[in-house]
Amino acid sequence: MRLAIVEDNAITLEALQQTLLAEPDVAAVDGFGSAEEALRTLDLLRPDILLVDLGLPGMQGAELIERVKELCPATEIMVYTIFDDSPTVFAAIKAGASGFILKDATPKELIASLRTLLQGGAPMSPRIARKVIHEFRNGSAVPEQPLLSPREEKVIRCIAEGLSYNDVAERLGISYHTVHTHIKKAYEKLQVRGRRQALQRAYELGIL
Known part of the structure; x- marks a missing residue:
C-alpha cells in the first residue's frame, strides 16, 4: 500500500515513516508538514491511505480531509491525533475520515488499523469507539451536525x-x-x- 502522512511534528513524522516503511506491504510513505503542502501534490500521488493529524498549522485537519476526499475520492483517510473530544471526532468523521486512531496506540496497533482500513473496515481506538456509541445512544451525535458541510x-x-x-x-x-x-x-x-x-x-x- 502507498501511504501519505500529514504531521507537523518533524520527529513524529520521521518516526512514522521509518516504522511504516519497515512493513513488507508498504510501498511508499510520503510525508508533509502541513495541509497546504500536502494539497499541492496529493492529487498526483493518489495514496491508498492518508494518515492525518488534526491540530495542524494553517488549514486544520477536518478541512484537509474534506479537500482530499474531493481531490482523491478513492483515498481512505485515517485520523491520527491526540484529540478525542466529541466535536473533533464527529467533525473529522463527517468530513470523510473512515478511521480514527489516537497517538497512544502502539506501532503494531496503528499498522493493523491501516490494514483494516484498506480492507474496507473502519478502525477506531477503543476510547473513540466508546465515545461514538455513547453519543449515538444518547441521541446527541446527530443534532450536533450542521445541515451543510x-x-x-x-x-x-x-x-x-x-x-x-x-x-x-x-x-x-x-x-x-x-x-x-x-x-x-x-x-x-x-x-x-x-x-x-x-x-x-x-x-x-x-x-x-
Missing part, C-alpha cells in the same frame, strides 16, 4: 458575495465542476431551487 457553507457564502462559479473555484482552490457539485448538494439539503431561495434559506438558518 463546511465546504458547502463556504461556497454558499461566496455566492452570497456575488462571486461567479469561476471566482469561487479560484478563491477556494477547487475546480469549477467541484463548485457546481457543492452548489447542487447544498440546494438539495436546503430544499430550494435557485440562488435566491438558497440565500434566503441560508439566512434563516444562520449560515449567512
Whole structure:
C-alpha cells in the first residue's frame, strides 16, 4: 500500500515513516508538514491511505480531509491525533475520515488499523469507539451536525458575495465542476431551487 502522512511534528513524522516503511506491504510513505503542502501534490500521488493529524498549522485537519476526499475520492483517510473530544471526532468523521486512531496506540496497533482500513473496515481506538456509541445512544451525535458541510457553507457564502462559479473555484482552490457539485448538494439539503431561495434559506438558518 502507498501511504501519505500529514504531521507537523518533524520527529513524529520521521518516526512514522521509518516504522511504516519497515512493513513488507508498504510501498511508499510520503510525508508533509502541513495541509497546504500536502494539497499541492496529493492529487498526483493518489495514496491508498492518508494518515492525518488534526491540530495542524494553517488549514486544520477536518478541512484537509474534506479537500482530499474531493481531490482523491478513492483515498481512505485515517485520523491520527491526540484529540478525542466529541466535536473533533464527529467533525473529522463527517468530513470523510473512515478511521480514527489516537497517538497512544502502539506501532503494531496503528499498522493493523491501516490494514483494516484498506480492507474496507473502519478502525477506531477503543476510547473513540466508546465515545461514538455513547453519543449515538444518547441521541446527541446527530443534532450536533450542521445541515451543510463546511465546504458547502463556504461556497454558499461566496455566492452570497456575488462571486461567479469561476471566482469561487479560484478563491477556494477547487475546480469549477467541484463548485457546481457543492452548489447542487447544498440546494438539495436546503430544499430550494435557485440562488435566491438558497440565500434566503441560508439566512434563516444562520449560515449567512
